[in-house]
Amino acid sequence: MVVVIVGGGLAGLHAARLLHAADVPFRLIEARERLGGRILSADTAGHAFTDGFDLGPSWFWPEMHPEMARLVSALGLAAFPQHDDGDVLVERSRSAPPQRHPGFRQEPRSMRLAGGTGTLVRALAAGLPGDAIHLGAQVTRVALEAAGVRLTLRGSEGGEAGLLAGQVILALPPRLIDATIAFAPAIEPATRLAWRDTATWMAPHAKFFAFYERPFWRDAGLSGMAQSMVGPLAEIHDATTASGAAALFGFVGVPADGRAAIGTEGLAQTCLDQLARLFGPAAARPGVTLLKDWSADPLTATAEDRRGGAHPLPRQGSWVTGAWQDRLYLAGSETSAVAPGYLAGALDAAQRAVAQTLGRIERGNTAIPALGGA
Structure with missing residues (x-):
């Protein structure tokens, strides 16, 4: 058969x-x-790469999902924890500076695969x-x-x-x-x-990446994690790879139709403006940026997926x-x-x-x- x-x-x-x-x-x-x-673990141009940044899923939780942990172990893959050392930033208003709060160790730990989930x-x-x-x-x-x-x-x-x-x-x-x-x-x-x-997981969402020569935010005691009620990025994390390639990434909080209306260049600039508000002037000067909008991928999303982000x-x-x-x-x-x-x-x-x-x-x-x- x-x-x-x-x-x-x-x-x-x-x-x-x-x-x-x-x-x-x-x-x-x-x-x-x-x-x-x-x-999709990709290079800075968005092409599949053996030591890439995760444009799709990044994390797994061994304690919550032991079957995933067993598969990773059986395949001999190396995992490392999501970087969460340092303070967390919260942006509540455009008229006020972001609030800085002591960081905390997330439990269960969010784990990533060395080389990206594509491994x-x-x-x-x-x-x-x-x-x-x-x-x-x-x-x-x-x-x-x-x-x-x-x-x-x-x-x-x-x-x-x-x-x-x-x-x-x-x-x-x-x-x-x-x-x-x-x-x-x-x-x-x-x-x-x-x-x-x-609902299709990931289909309504977009991820924005800014790539840097080094993870400068760590020097200031920041974890790279931030939450914002202002946007356009609603949630930001350190995306630096296990090999040391530095990046910040965020989930875009603007709905799919709004992203399309703003356009890729306009959205990238507003994202960089936000990163600069949060992490300082160095964040406004990445080597390159990348936006992966899953709602625009016809092999992932349908018209229904543009109208919501439910899990x-x-x-x-x-x-x-x-x-x-x-x-x-x-x-x-x-x-x-x-x-x-x-x-x-x-x-x-x-x-x-x-x-x-x-x-x-x-x-x-x-x-x-x-x-x-x-």
């Missing part, structure tokens, strides 16, 4: 790892020309057969047939191809699935509504119903019952989807088609 995994982020890669360990053949299909999905993606991919991974192919249609499930793939140059599978794991956000994939037969209306109503919540009930429930499984982080919207949620959702898939195979409830083209 061939299992097709759609989505090459953490959930899809972990599902592939589990299937590979169970000697179940699989194909992993990823629309981007890179693996990782919302995990996790590379380590997982390295353990998989290369010929089972296909980049630059977006699934646009999924059809249930007597022999299995037929997927229609659109390549980066617009051509289409078909793929036949016995089981399909959609390792994508439910809202993105609803917006980008057609189903035959159609998904039941109540199930589609549940998918559409599930996904655990949901009761099945994610797949009707004619599809023996062939199709959802594995995006948002579908986790224990940690939706976290890296650990992606692992949990992948494990659940693979367990369901293997269970169907063992019970012999589905046909076992050969892999083929349209």
Whole structure:
């Protein structure tokens, strides 16, 4: 039996790892020309890099999410704590200077991976057969047939191809699935509504980075952490890497439509003005800045994601119903019952989807088609 995994982020890669360990053949299909999905560790130009800054998720919490800690350990990856030594700044009004408060050690500790979260993606991919991974192919249609499930793939140059599978794991956000994939037969209306109503983690947000020669704020006894009710950055952190490349980053508090209206250059300047108010004149002179707006990424966000920033919540009930429930499984982080919207949620959702898939195979409830083209 061939299992097709759609989505090459953490959930899809972990599902592939589990299937590979169970000697179940699989194909992993990823629309981007890179693996990782919302995990993107990049250089200062925003390109994927082996010792990069995390434009997507940065942290994990071993005490809260032991499964994530176990995977990091099993893959032999190095982790280090988020820098939180020093005072914290709070900006309550543009007319008053920021308030400085004694710092505190966060518990549980926020941990980061040396080299960026992208090291996790590379380590997982390295353990998989290369010929089972296909980049630059977006699934646009999924059809249930007597022999299995037929997927229609659109390549980066617009051509289409078909793929036949016995089981399909959609390792994508439910809202993105609803917006980008057609189903035959159609998904039941109540199930589609549940998918559409599930917030996509990171999709409404943008992260702004300012890169410096050195972390000068530490000399002043500052942690690099700040909170602001003025903006445009609502929450700021030290993004300096384990190798010492210095940066501050912040979550932009301006909604997606407002960011688009201001424009990248205008938003960058207002962010630098704010960093200077908080951390002094040196903060206004970075070597370069970078804005990653996930709401503008069509392989992450839909129009629904521009209108809110809610974190996904655990949901009761099945994610797949009707004619599809023996062939199709959802594995995006948002579908986790224990940690939706976290890296650990992606692992949990992948494990659940693979367990369901293997269970169907063992019970012999589905046909076992050969892999083929349209």
